[in-house]
Amino acid sequence: MSQPPEGPDFSIADVAREGLIERPGTEPVPHDGTGRVDLAFTVHSKAEGGADVPPAQRSVRVPPGVTVFDAASWNGIAIDSTCGGHGTCHKCKIQITSDVEVPITRHDARTFTESQLTDGWRLGCLVHATRDLKVEVPPLTTRPKAATVGIGRQVILRPALQKRYVELAEASLADQRTDLVRLTEAIDDLELTADLHVLRRLSTVLRQADFKVTAVIVDEALIDVEPGDTTGSRYAIAFDLGTTTVVGTLLDVGTGTPMAVTSMLNAQQPFGGDVITRISATMMDPDALGRLQDAAGRTLSELTAQVCREAGVDPQHVYEVAVAGNATMTALALGIDPEPLGVAPFVMSAAQPPSVLASDIGLDIHPRARAFFFPALGAYVGGDIVAGMLATGMDRDKRTRLFIDVGTNCEIVLSDGETILSTAAPAGPAFEGGAIRCGMRAADGAIEVIKLDPGAEGDDPAVTLGVIGDVEPKGLCGSGLVDAVAELVKVRLLDSSGRFVPDEDAKEIAPALADRMARIGEERVFILHRPTPDAEPNECVYLSQRDVRELQFAKAAISTGWSLLLEELGLEHRDVQQVLLAGSFGSYLSPASAVRIGLVPQLPVLRIVAAGNVAGEGAKMALLSVRERAGALALLEEVTYVELSDRPDFNDAFVDQLSFTAP
Amino acid sequence: MSQPPEGPDFSIADVAREGLIERPGTEPVPHDGTGRVDLAFTVHSKAEGGADVPPAQRSVRVPPGVTVFDAASWNGIAIDSTCGGHGTCHKCKIQITSDVEVPITRHDARTFTESQLTDGWRLGCLVHATRDLKVEVPPLTTRPKAATVGIGRQVILRPALQKRYVELAEASLADQRTDLVRLTEAIDDLELTADLHVLRRLSTVLRQADFKVTAVIVDEALIDVEPGDTTGSRYAIAFDLGTTTVVGTLLDVGTGTPMAVTSMLNAQQPFGGDVITRISATMMDPDALGRLQDAAGRTLSELTAQVCREAGVDPQHVYEVAVAGNATMTALALGIDPEPLGVAPFVMSAAQPPSVLASDIGLDIHPRARAFFFPALGAYVGGDIVAGMLATGMDRDKRTRLFIDVGTNCEIVLSDGETILSTAAPAGPAFEGGAIRCGMRAADGAIEVIKLDPGAEGDDPAVTLGVIGDVEPKGLCGSGLVDAVAELVKVRLLDSSGRFVPDEDAKEIAPALADRMARIGEERVFILHRPTPDAEPNECVYLSQRDVRELQFAKAAISTGWSLLLEELGLEHRDVQQVLLAGSFGSYLSPASAVRIGLVPQLPVLRIVAAGNVAGEGAKMALLSVRERAGALALLEEVTYVELSDRPDFNDAFVDQLSFTAP
Structure with a gap:
């Protein structure tokens, strides 16, 4: 494969402002129900100094309609980009080498020569994968100031994890500033705090390194001081802590690049397949909470080891993790008794878990690494949904949008661009088989x-x-x-x-x-x-008659949920401009079938989109931007949680929703 | 012994304002160099419900001139008081049963009848112990809002450690507030934060206790939630962590009452008698720091066990400790490498140690108890001196005062009521034998x-x-x-x-x-x-000729220190209105002899007072009042540290100070 063709330089002025830029042109389009597409990536890279490295082969499977850029990003394959998919930065150059016709957009036409286009060069953010493709990814050429994550979300890089290399003046009788003051005065744009563990190392490291050190900072906490310049190594891991499946993505927070992604079954499975059975386990056996906590820690540790091994990153250079999980998974990972989540009136210990150390959840990364847990809106609208709302920009979009995470417990969020409501519907296990x-x-x-x-x-x-x-x-x-x-x-x-x-x-x-x-x-x-x-x-x-009944009850629970939310905002089905189907199950659901059985409002299928693993995407955003993280915390104030089980009209609405719409 | 006579009720209006009230009338008077006095206390108390309890006998040994009230207070014997020793509250009634004449002040005359005075009744804050006395202490009758500590310092009780008993509404489907919000909204005058360990217990304790719980708070950190009403049990320990001797005082912070005091040798002694030998130990043996840290922890733990046993207090009800120690003792207790303190240019890791858990220094009290360490002004003007300045009100007194803590390392503070200077003089081991x-x-x-x-x-x-x-x-x-x-x-x-x-x-x-x-x-x-x-x-x-030389060098180091400080402020000896001799050694020094050899300025001996264990008193103040603690931290900004070893005129001044003043 040739090097990517040169194009006109892109000015990042238009993305340099803080915040997010919508990328409507590249939102995933609905697929037609014919399954998955396979993308075979050949990823080229350069060693330090510019030497060629043998290309890596990676195959990924995604719902049809996802852009090649997103498909790569979600699977830890880095493609250059600075604009976030407006097609304006013209950096996400890829080469399609399958023998298929790929549409040429006006942006492609401006970026590539005729012969390059014939050779399959396209902008990755504009290629919708509607069939199997072979894709060549050129080496990264830019150190981005922004990364594209979530559903077309462009995040200006401002990670909580920072590294600062400083060369300090040595102490003298005329300058007896304390070691800590010497360091913090050199980093005077932050109000650094140091805990005991840093102070225990500080004087030794400063002197061994001739006062040339790298400060490791998470938010404004100085968590370590490393000899010499280690600013190149700053990693974090985003976890989607699902009841069934747990996904870990290792990020280079300096560039926003996902270095490796892997997933495995939650080791809590033996305690039961869903949150209720796991809560029940803790109620019946006083040791179960500790064992569930251990199992969560083992799962996260195993994923950590895998992504670090795959990317060749020393786990000691991982300084922060973000965890998006439902309220029960969050409580169990933290060792908090989940019983009140499982019995009426369904109360959490706290909506926002406290800031903890990664070691508190059993992770063997940097010993003072921090763990950020997403807050929850309610016992059944947890941190995974808050992360998903972040990834999909539910609080930033003026359209009327309905977010549905289909599963045993189905979480529903409705926004009319002003008010955001959320609720949970107990759909039962039908959707998980x-x-x-x-x-x-x-x-x-x-x-x-x-x-x-x-x-x-x-x-x-x-x-x-x-x-x-x-x-x-x-x-x-x-x-x-x-x-x-x-x-x-x-x-x-x-x-x-x-x-x-x-x-x-x-x-x-x-x-x-x-x-x-x-x-x-x-x-x-x-x-x-x-x-x-x-x-x-x-x-x-x-498929048995009883199976149909099970599905009927499940879909009625869900459609009752969003029906009542629509009613709260005085909206009709047709007012909904977009339905986002989230989660590993939702993403693979046929929109046409979902409309057919009434799982989603009666809308044109083009308005119904698979959103992918939005919880994991939200976790990545929280690691890459303190502003996005603050946005997630702000959702606690912005979103109103509606408790359905308390409503007198719930049963009537449920019965109404049981029937299938006539074809 | 009869019950204390009734007197006119005291209005606390004049001490209800925040802050401190000077108590000049009861400052310790200088003793005449004839040694110590013994006070034999018989302490009466009542059980809950009012039943009599056999009186306790306690003998204490103090420098002559200390008030009976202070002598009792410094030794953990509680005497009623609300005014802080102005002689106005008329609460600190005691009965002197020795057959000696004790002067009758005008306050005594107003408080007691003629026959009571004849029976030996006096106000304890006005009796200066100039000879051995037998003292009867009546049962406590008031729950004070203020406590007298330090050198005539009246501290309005506002401890960082608080307990709040609350009875919360149970959760319902209509009220799904989280457990944490439910609790914190009931304590809405504080911005409480809860860490993971509290959240792990919170839901269980709330439900087991029918939502009737006591919140345990240090500063604004919620450190525990206890079932039922436990507000009566809130204890803290003040430590004077000396290089040689360590003193622990168990305080009931609800009343300011010292429950027990005990002291022991610092278990670090085998590593050397002074800070330099201990620092050297860490430089020669990589394991020594850990062992010194352990030894400090063992010492503090042993004292903790002793004071708790003596007072019959469960160590789990001790929620905070304050530690006043020099910079080296502080570093070693925290496990911070002290090497830079021991070699030029004498630099600390940090002036203000971070907030740590008591368990971080090896204490087995409440698992989330906090430990406050006093900040240091310099490598050789440490937290013990800051605590001493707090106890003596060095920053609150308009007089020109000189504070000298005599020891191997001698710390000197000079205030003219506006500017406060501090320095350290290396006196060597002569004063410790x-x-x-x-x-x-x-x-x-x-x-x-x-x-x-x-x-x-x-x-x-x-x-x-x-x-x-x-x-x-x-x-x-x-x-x-x-x-x-x-x-x-x-x-x-x-x-x-x-x-x-x-x-x-x-x-x-x-x-x-x-x-x-x-x-x-x-x-x-x-x-x-x-x-x-x-x-x-x-x-x-x-006494040998060489011994005299040793003392000469020691006293010259000290007098050079305060001479240069006086010079900095343009003051003469005679401008000094009070010299406070602090520390266990300074308190027992004969003022006349100190003047004679030139250890202190040439002043009338009445201006030279023994200040007692001011570091321990400062630690108590920090536990009893967040305002006093803030005052200690403010000293870091208010006091200028003068490094003597850097001054070109030091040697000349030192030679000048070597000679003894002619008699």
């Missing part, structure tokens, strides 16, 4: 996409399945469940009350599908996949 | 007082000795050394250059003492005590 007969997690063998053709003839398939890992289907994950019900409603094999139509009607309505209607015992089922042509129904992957 | 041939610490057998009568005849003694413990003399402590030299100068057996006069002259000048002049080898000595009539000189307790 729980309580569904053939349900499973979104892992290899899970059906995640379903298309039904009721009138298919000849070789045309009546049932088209998208299966994770492209293997023999073994079960049905959340997005597959929603697709299955939505398609069955669409072809009218399910009526609006959620009941399978009689077999006679089925033959008439959907002749190509009628042979899939069966019974297991007394219960009616729809066969999605037969492992062998003569397999018995209970040997197949199927 | 070091480098003196028959030198010893002020322990049993040490000669502490000496009177010479050069013309004694018949049975009149030519040499009168005051010996600690009234036992056979074994050696000479610092005050005895000063007395010995002062008396020898006075009787002219030492000339003004500090040389013993020839034997021939001695016979003429002091016939009764001439037989005490002897030689050990080539060195001339003066025999102070012969164990047997025919003992050889080296079997006696004596």
Whole structure:
């Protein structure tokens, strides 16, 4: 691959002002329900001094429509950028080497020559990945002042973690300033405080290093003094501490570059799959809180070790972490008794966890590293949602937007550009494959996409399945469940009350599908996949009448939630300009199916977008910018939490929401 | 003993204003050099509910002239008082039961009837102990709003340690405030912060105690939440962390009452007797710092256990400690490398040690108890001196006052009521008995007082000795050394250059003492005590020519210090209105002898007062009043530290000060 072509220099004047710049042109577009796209990145880099280094290969899987730039960023692959995706900085040059046609925008046309365009050069922030692509990423050329994170959010780099290299005058009888004053007067734009642990090292390090040292600062706390100039090594880790999955991203906060990303299952899994079972564990066994805390610490430690190993970073150079988790995960990681979160009236110990040391949560990084935990709006609208609101700019956008994090507990945020409301809806385990007969997690063998053709003839398939890992289907994950019900409603094999139509009607309505209607015992089922042509129904992957009921209750809980929030603000469905589906499940949900079953308001699917792992993105933003972090804390004041279980009209609204909208 | 007589009620209006009230009438008067007085207290008290309790016997030994009230207070014996010793509150009623005449002041006359006065009733703050006394102390009747500490300092009680009992509304779906908000909104006059450890307990304690809890607060940090009402138990410990001796005073900060006082040798002694040898230990052995830190922690822990045991207080109810120590003791207790304190240019890590937990210095009291360390003005004017300045009101008095803490390192503070200067003079170990041939610490057998009568005849003694413990003399402590030299100068057996006069002259000048002049080898000595009539000189307790030289150098270092400070402010000796001799050594020094050898300015001895253990008193003030503590911190800005070793005129001044003033 050639070096990236030279283009006109970009002036960063227009992003130098503080704050955020919306990047509407590159918001993820809704995908069409056909699954995922694979992006094969070849990442080029230079060693210190400019020598070439063998390129690294990285393959990532994302929902269709995500920009190549975001797909790279979310997966820890750094691409030059200073403008935050307006297409103005013309820095995020990439080369598409797949043999596919990629649209040429006016920005591409200004940036590249005709022959470069023919060679596949494009601006990464303007390429929407709608199919599998091979992407060449040139070496980084700039040291950015801003980074793009979240959903098109441009963050001016102002990390809480700073390093300052200073060369101090040595003490003399005429200058007996204390070591601390000597240092802090050299860094006089900050009001530094030093704790005992720094003072224990300070005099020794100063003298061993001939008074040439690097101050390590988090916010205004001097957490260490290192000999010589170590300003090049300043790292932090953003954690998305999910009930099921935990994701860690190692960031170079000096550049905003994600150095490595990895994820693993939360080691608390053996205590139960959801927050309620884990809270129950602490209520039944006095040792369980300590063991859950340990498990959280182990998980975070393991991820820390992995991202540091992958990026070749010494864990002692990681000085801060940010953790976005729901209220229960946050309490358990901190060793705070979660019981009041689990029983009415659902009260937190504190909305804003105190500032703690990373060692308090079991991390073996720099011994005085700090841990920032996102605050929570309520027992069931936690720090993960606050982080997600930060990443999606819920408090900065003038549009009417609905944010839904679909899961066992579903968090809902509605903003009309002025007022922000939030609530939580107990959707139950259906979306995570729980309580569904053939349900499973979104892992290899899970059906995640379903298309039904009721009138298919000849070789045309009546049932088209998208299966994770492209293997023999073994079960049905959340997005597959929603697709299955939505398609069955669409072809009218399910009526609006959620009941399978009689077999006679089925033959008439959907002749190509009628042979899939069966019974297991007394219960009616729809066969999605037969492992062998003569397999018995209970040997197949199927959707049962009871499964449909489970989904109905789950979606009714959610739609009751946002319906009541809309009502609070006096809004109709059509007033919602954007629906953000968040979380690992929400991002993979088919917007069309979500509309079909009424999980989201009745809107054009183009208004419904997958937002990705916004909790993790928010955690990154908090590490890269103290202003963004302050914004997250300000959300506690700005957002009104609405408790649904307290409302007399909840049950009526719930019953209204149970039925499926007629197709 | 009868109950204390009733008198007219005292209005505290005149002490209710914030701040301090001087109590000039009860400042310690100078003693006459005849040693100590013993006060035998019989302390009466009532149990809860009013039942009588057998009285406690306590004997204390103080310099003559101290008031009975102060003598009691410094030794942890509580006497009622609200006015702080103006003689106006008429609460500090005591009964002197010794068969001695005690002057009746006009305040006594107003307070007691004729027959009560005859029975020995007096106001304790007005009785100066000039001889041994038996004192009856009635039960406490008031819960004071102020306490008398330091040198006549009246401190309005406003301790950093507070307890607040609250009964909170239980949470409900309509009131989902977090546990922390629920608590802090009930204590809305403070901006409380809670750390992780409180949050870990908060929800459990609130619910177990039916939301009736006591908040434990230090400054504005919520350090614990205790079930029920525990406001009656709030204790703190004031430590005077001396290089040689460490004193601990357990205080009830709700009343200002000292509950118990005890002292012990600093367990760092095996590393060396003074700060320099201890600093050297850390420079030669990398493990020594840790061991010195442990030794400091052990000493403070031992004192803690003793005072708690003596007062019957659970150490878990001790929530704060204050530590006044010199810069080296402070650094070692905190585990901070003291090396830069010990070598030029004598630099501290930090003037104000950070706020730490008591557990950081090894104390096993409440796990989140705080430890306040006094700040230092310089490497050799440490936190003990700042505490002493607080206790003596050096920054609040308009008089010109000189504060001298005599010891191996001698700290000197001069204030003219506007400007405050401080310095340190390296006096060497003479005052602690070091480098003196028959030198010893002020322990049993040490000669502490000496009177010479050069013309004694018949049975009149030519040499009168005051010996600690009234036992056979074994050696000479610092005050005895000063007395010995002062008396020898006075009787002219030492000339003004500090040389013993020839034997021939001695016979003429002091016939009764001439037989005490002897030689050990080539060195001339003066025999102070012969164990047997025919003992050889080296079997006696004596003062050698070299001892005199040691004292000369020590006193010259000190007088050079205050001379240069006087010069800085353009003052003469006679301008000094008061000299405060501080520290365990200074308090026992004979003012007359100190004047005689030129250790203090040439002033009437009435202007020279023993100030007692002012470091410990300052530590108590810091625990009883946040305003006083702020005052101590403000001294860092208000006091100018003068480095003597940097001055070109130091050597000339030193030589000038070597000679003894002619008698």
